Amino acid sequence: MKMKLYLSLTSPYARKVRIVVQELGLGDLVSEAVVDPFNAPADFLVANPLSKVPTLVTEKGETLPDSKLIVEYLQTRGRGLATLPRGAQRWILLRRQQLAEGIVDAAVAMRLEQALRPAEYVYQGWIDRQTAAINRALDALNSEAAELLHDGAIRTVEISVGVALGYLDFRHAHLQWRSGRERLASWYFGFAQRASMLASQPPAGA
Numbered sequence: 624m625k626m627k628l629y630l631s632l633t634s635p636y637a638r639k640v641r642i643v644v645q646e647l648g649l650g651d652l653v654s655e656a657v658v659d660p661f662n663a664p665a666d667f668l669v670a671n672p673l674s675k676v677p678t679l680v681t682e683k684g685e686t687l688p689d690s691k692l693i694v695e696y697l698q699t700r701g702r703g704l705a706t707l708p709r710g711a712q713r714w715i716l717l718r719r720q721q722l723a724e725g726i727v728d729a730a731v732a733m734r735l736e737q738a739l740r741p742a743e744y745v746y747q748g749w750i751d752r753q754t755a756a757i758n759r760a761l762d763a764l765n766s767e768a769a770e771l772l773h774d775g776a777i778r779t780v781e782i783s784v785g786v787a788l789g790y791l792d793f794r795h796a797h798l799q800w801r802s803g804r805e806r807l808a809s810w811y812f813g814f815a816q817r818a819s820m821l822a823s824q825p826p827a828g829a
């Protein structure tokens with residue numbers, strides 16, 4: 624029996640997990656089950672009462688209902704990602720990763736506001752706040768882009784940044800995140816060519 628990964632092909636959180644699976648060489652151990660968390664099948668709700676993707680069920684039946692938990696777990700199962708150092712550099716890297724994860728949180732919040740709410744309930748002030756947060760975090764990442772790894776053994780930091788930028792392209796292209804952020808754009812241009820990034824692209828038109 625394989626691990627079962629519940630996911631949606633458009634979720635950036637699920638994309639991060641799919642990239643980690645591939646980078647760690649665990650593809651043969653994981654079967655993917657595409658679900659719609661807004662129209663959830665019963666077995667998925669048993670695995671994750673919160674009805675969020677991604678959710679992993681291990682071979683032993685343990686359930687992991689969050690991308691961070693899943694990534695931490697998968698790193699105990701495979702090799703291929705560079706581990707974070709101890710000491711001061713660790714916190715610099717984790718802060719950078721958190722900025723990328725915060726961009727995803729803000730971008731998903733915007734998407735839900737724009738795509739799921741009836742038009743009369745959409746709150747532009749909320750969208751503006753998320754946009755401002757995304758732009759500030761992008762500026763910070765741009766100023767640190769020289770420290771992001773391109774190839775070889777990357778870290779979860781780079782995966783988080785790559786997923787965040789890919790999601791902005793997918794759902795919020797109008798933000799034109801590359802504008803004025805040439806260093807980050809140049810890094811992403813190379814990073815987006817990794818096999819794991821190419822294989823996990825969201826379907827066009829979804």
Ligand SMILES: N[C@@H](CCC(=O)N[C@@H](CS)C(=O)NCC(=O)O)C(=O)O
Nearest residue numbers: 634636660674675676677689690691
């Ligand atoms: N903290 C969770 C967030 C997962 C999440 O919000 N996924 C979205 C899809 S992008 C979802 O399933 N939403 C359904 C809902 O909010 O009810 C993680 O990192 O896995």
